[in-house]
Amino acid sequence: MDEEYDCIVLGTGLKECIISGMLSVSGKKVLHMDRNKYYGGESASITPLEDLFAKFEMPNPDESYGRTRDWNVDLIPKFLMANGQLVKLLIHTGVTRYLEFKSVEGSYVYKGNKISKVPSDDKEALTTDLLGMFEKRRFRNFLVFAQDFKEDDPSSWKAMPGFDPNTTPMSAVFAHFNLDRNTIDITGHALALYRDDEYLAKPALDCLKRIRLYSDSLARYGKSPYLYPLYGLGELPQGFARLSAIYGGTYMLDKPIDEIVFTDGKVSGVRSGSETAKCKQVYCDPTYVPDKVKQVGQVIRAICLLDHPVANTKDALSTQIIIPQKQVNRNSDIYVSMVSYTHQVAAKGWFVALVSTTVETADPEAEIKPGLDLLGPIKQKFVTVSPLFKPIDDGRESQLFISESYDATSHFETTCLDVLSIYNRGTGEDFDFSKVKHNLGDEEA
Amino acid sequence: MASVKIPEHKIILCGEFGVGKSSLFRRYAADTFITATDRKSTLGLDHYEKLYKTKSRDVKLQLWDTGGMERVASITSSYYKFSEAAILVFALDNPDSFNVLSQHLLDVVTYAENAKIFLCGNKYDLKSQILVSDADMETFSEQCHNLISGIYKTSCKTGEGVEEMFADIASKLGDANRSRKELDALTDESFKVTTHLDSTPQDSCLC
Numbered sequence A: 001m002d003e004e005y006d007c008i009v010l011g012t013g014l015k016e017c018i019i020s021g022m023l024s025v026s027g028k029k030v031l032h033m034d035r036n037k038y039y040g041g042e043s044a045s046i047t048p049l050e051d052l053f054a055k056f057e058m059p060n061p062d063e064s065y066g067r068t069r070d071w072n073v074d075l076i077p078k079f080l081m082a083n084g085q086l087v088k089l090l091i092h093t094g095v096t097r098y099l100e101f102k103s104v105e106g107s108y109v110y111k112g113n114k115i116s117k118v119p120s121d122d123k124e125a126l127t128t129d130l131l132g133m134f135e136k137r138r139f140r141n142f143l144v145f146a147q148d149f150k151e152d153d154p155s156s157w158k159a160m161p162g163f164d165p166n167t168t169p170m171s172a173v174f175a176h177f178n179l180d181r182n183t184i185d186i187t188g189h190a191l192a193l194y195r196d197d198e199y200l201a202k203p204a205l206d207c208l209k210r211i212r213l214y215s216d217s218l219a220r221y222g223k224s225p226y227l228y229p230l231y232g233l234g235e236l237p238q239g240f241a242r243l244s245a246i247y248g249g250t251y252m253l254d255k256p257i258d259e260i261v262f263t264d265g266k267v268s269g270v271r272s273g274s275e276t277a278k279c280k281q282v283y284c285d286p287t288y289v290p291d292k293v294k295q296v297g298q299v300i301r302a303i304c305l306l307d308h309p310v311a312n313t314k315d316a317l318s319t320q321i322i323i324p325q326k327q328v329n330r331n332s333d334i335y336v337s338m339v340s341y342t343h344q345v346a347a348k349g350w351f352v353a354l355v356s357t358t359v360e361t362a363d364p365e366a367e368i369k370p371g372l373d374l375l376g377p378i379k380q381k382f383v384t385v386s387p388l389f390k391p392i393d394d395g396r397e398s399q400l401f402i403s404e405s406y407d408a409t410s411h412f413e414t415t416c417l418d419v420l421s422i423y424n425r426g427t428g429e430d431f432d433f434s435k436v437k438h439n440l441g442d443e444e445a
Numbered sequence B: 001m002a003s004v005k006i007p008e009h010k011i012i013l014c015g016e017f018g019v020g021k022s023s024l025f026r027r028y029a030a031d032t033f034i035t036a037t038d039r040k041s042t043l044g045l046d047h048y049e050k051l052y053k054t055k056s057r058d059v060k061l062q063l064w065d066t067g068g069m070e071r072v073a074s075i076t077s078s079y080y081k082f083s084e085a086a087i088l089v090f091a092l093d094n095p096d097s098f099n100v101l102s103q104h105l106l107d108v109v110t111y112a113e114n115a116k117i118f119l120c121g122n123k124y125d126l127k128s129q130i131l132v133s134d135a136d137m138e139t140f141s142e143q144c145h146n147l148i149s150g151i152y153k154t155s156c157k158t159g160e161g162v163e164e165m166f167a168d169i170a171s172k173l174g175d176a177n178r179s180r181k182e183l184d185a186l187t188d189e190s191f192k193v194t195t196h197l198d199s200t201p202q203d204s205c206l207c
Ligand SMILES: Nc1nc2c(ncn2[C@@H]2O[C@H](COP(=O)(O)OP(=O)(O)OP(=O)(O)O)[C@@H](O)[C@H]2O)c(=O)[nH]1
Pocket: B016, B017, B018, B019, B020, B021, B022, B023, B024, B034, B035, B036, B037, B068, B070, B071, B122, B123, B124, B125, B126, B154, B155, B156, B157, B158
């Protein structure tokens, strides 16, 4: 490894693998290392099942769990929005060819101790059991407005006199359509997927775009706006790692990272044992630079192994349930996502549910109880509370670019925003999707 | 005119670095050979599809190269997923590359359990330096409880045996479609994401 590179990437989590792929595609000479001997870091899907039990210091699973290598369990649960940023990245980089997806079967929201399907268009607004008769009409009018809304066409805003997407706060839009607190909760948290209520005071544009993302994603594959890859999310970093390798990136696993070397305040290399690889830039996740990040919060995640689907979901083999903050008197939502054997992440007949939220109290496990209660009997539960880190600076000075920890959101939109921002800070430009050869390897004889 | 879609069969190359996997890939894709281990020339090439006409039907082989990841790191487990066949490649002049194949075989059966497995001794042109005998290969195959569906000797340098190997693999995959069926069951209802809105079935409402 005593060579010179343009960039060294540390850690093979999803963000670092996407960055590595984008840098290699852009012609940079990349060395990508991980201290673990497997790809994916925290974004890996754990297999076989013994490894998951061992990770939580538990004795091996008994025979009821079936063949243990049929299990691929994610530590960080997320879904892809079918029309979201990650899917765009997958398509434009060609990484989609390494993956197979299934559509998540149901998208539910929790209200008054039960779950209901998320109503996402004007027809569903009128049939949902979530709202009273008059509220349904008002909600429908709002959704029609949101569906017709075009950012660059003021004539599409006329249902609300005086509306300007860049100045009118979202709360004023809700007020104009007379929506009650419940409906606002469902809209902001189950459709626009906000984690808290700060958006209410902000210009309406972002919220309307998010509602559009939800409905466009839903329109793509039908049942829900969410996608999930066969064999688990760990397939995603691996796909981007292969992209990087195909474009010349060098991979080294199981490499202790002993030091990031600086010269005059700028990174100049990475040392592993007695070897030092020189470079102009380093990209890494927070775990490689504990003194260059600050803790901004905590996430709790409970992985639950079930031998049955979630009640009231029509026995769906995959579902997402959002518990909006206000429904359970919290400041951040609780997310429940469930996948199963049909995604090759569990042995036949088994389900893997994940309940997560941003920690607000000293007893985080009690905070996710409303989510756990929806699952019914749980065969095995693995709980982690992880700190959320952010870099202390944007890296431009030192050329050390650090990603943020994976947040509690149930999808990859914030993940992609962070990656695109890091790429922009590191290279001074936005990623040019046209750099990737579109027919990469697809030529036919 | 209606056209029948011919399903492609993913085949992966496995084996130590330097045994000639990329050379096999290059012979297969472009029928060329280069002596230098020039990595750059295969950059950006990921997999390659070719149509074979076998006795039973048309078979489209889709050959994948490792991307050189095995040089210093390990290959991602994704590489194996959805493959229907794996070619275990070693160099006939390098017994070590032959002896480690059991490890590669284990990876294949772990990550692609339905894949058919083929054994390929490469660098057959180095006649005087051959250190792995036909008997060694037979013994290996027997030790693998006959998991090996075919044994070949090839030279990427002269081209000898390369096309014959792929044609034979094509016909073997064409005949037996048991693994195909299992793979289809696995990917039932799954899809690849694409830019085309109308590329996947959807119960659309025409009202
Ligand atoms: N004499 C001879 N040399 C060969 C043959 N096939 C490959 N080589 C040479 O062996 C070397 C390694 O070949 P590659 O095709 O790069 O091997 P690889 O298995 O892809 O290796 P990595 O990509 O490094 O893992 C090159 O110098 C080739 O020219 C062959 O049939 N005969």
